[in-house]
Amino acid sequence: MATIENAHFTTLKGAYDTETMEATVKVRRFNPETGKSRFDTFIVTIPVTATVLDALDAIKDTCDGTLSYRKSCRMSVCGSCGMRVDGGAALACKVPMRKFVEAGHTITVSPMGNLPVIKDLVVDMTPFWDKIRAIKPYLDTKNADTPAKEWRINPADTALIHKESLCILCGCCVSECISMESDPDFLGPAALAKAYRFVGDARDKDTRERLRDLSGAHGIWDCTRCYFCNQRCPKGVDPRDAIAKLGAESFKEGFTSDAGAKHAKVFVDSTFKGGYLRETELVPKTIGPANAIKDIPFALQLARAGKVPNPLSPHKAKDNDEVKRLWKLLEKEAKGQPRRATAVHPDAVQEG
Template identity: 40%
Template sequence: MQVIFKIRRQKQDKSSWVQSYTLDVESGNTILDCLNRIKWEQDGSLTFRKNCRNTICGSCGMKINGRSALACKENIGSEIEKFSLAANGNIPEIMIAPFGNLPVVKDLVVDMKPFWDDLERVEPYISTNARNIPEREFLQTPEERSQLNQMGNCIMCGACYSECNAKEVNAGFVGPHALAKAYRMIADTRDSDTENRLENYNSTDGVWGCTRCYFCNAVCPMEVAPMDQIGKIKQEILPRHEANDSRSIRHRKVMIELVKDGGWVDERKFGLFVVGNYFKDLKGLLSLAPLGLRMLTRGKFPTSFDASEGTEEVRSIIEAIQQNR
């Protein structure tokens, strides 16, 4: 069968363009197989990274039909079926582009330096003091070691980083890959720097910068679920802080309080409590005034609040979870 590959090509600091290549393929061929053939048979100038071909090294990361993936893992048949590319008898077209959130070096090759720099910011290695045990090894039980397995599966391919909405709007955000590794350090019983780590991650450049879009979970080829690991770090941070400590902490705590009270969020109180810090932050309150006035003039401001059905059940579930942490 024939497939048209539309590949976004680019030279460093130049505008990109799309170049099309037609190839006879089998449904079981991987995207990487096809890129190899294009390079070997049609255009030797096409540039991309590859290495193991077995979903181990993470080198061949790129955007395939709009989502970040490994070219060695995705095959022609699944792409055509997933996106109904052969509808109406047309020749299927597969779109290939470089990763997002990283500068393009050439074609499908991106500069991974920002990715590695962000990883270094979370200090993804066991603390020196924890390694300083001269008498014997630092042994872990099988149960303790099993807590590290999911995060340890990360192959640093960059797919989550490429898809991250938070990174796209906030260059300072450390990224889902780094925070998944960060939770591995927190969960590791050999590490002795947990409190400092949690303080370092307690910011909008850390865990509170995550927009919870789930894209990192959706594209991770190793099921590391970075967003889940970010949530676990948040749960470690919250009990250590009061609502007054920061707006990020307050956002989470106020939401839980309001849901416990009414089964869902009372929007009238939410902004006042979070931005206005329970009426203590005059600057925050004043910043809400323009929005409040616009809502009032357009009849969008709710004048009352009705608790949802099953509020008592919701409250009991939240309290049970809080007691069993």
């Protein structure tokens, strides 16, 4: 196949019974046979209402039939068309082209990150599905008192797991997760949001075991709280918020031995006591004094650069009452906040 560089294709100009525009799209190509990547630039005529997916369809129809990408529903429902548009993951069928054309901007379309590329914009979703499977993405009632009739969540509580239920498994969040970039075994935002969908459902009887597993290696505490998953999710699932809820539930169940959990606890305790984070306590209390000794050479380097506060006279707010009041208020609110959607046993539902 010849490389098409800045080719001008207008063959569809008369094909639309609507107003059209000319769009320039740069596409990252990957040839699995040679293992080589390159960028091709295409100019296509598309309706003014076209999305990025429509532009790719026009390229495939009129310029290069070998261009590979996934699609199905074309209406942000199936989750097939996840790809990077100008470096950030999005559903191609949800992004309108018009704003780019009007700004005179050439968009760059590339495959999602953190997943191996198979060809052009098609990624191998196997690692994604492996993680979804790992969190047991189904209600586990342990067969205890499972009613034969439909067993519903109390309608008033559905909001507690509503956002997590909206996930269409597109992988956009995973594409931009910085923790997965450094640790491919990290469960990641999609699987963890899915996990909360079941942890937050009172019909599930596996909560403790789920939280124990999720609090271990490559689990919730490996999230760096960058919030890119919330930013990129096209369905408003807000995976980072789900991870925070899993953290709170894990604490409640007493799963606090992971370094990440200890790290979070030092932040809370330290600011409660002094209104500031006591950095010198952070490392020993997170990884233990014995392991902290190994970090002494690094600490000395930091001290020489003036980056270690005096451990004997730590930062302390003049008046810490305000911080304590806030802390107590948040604690009270958290205690009063239901985290699990209760279930209505069908025997309690009046028929008709």
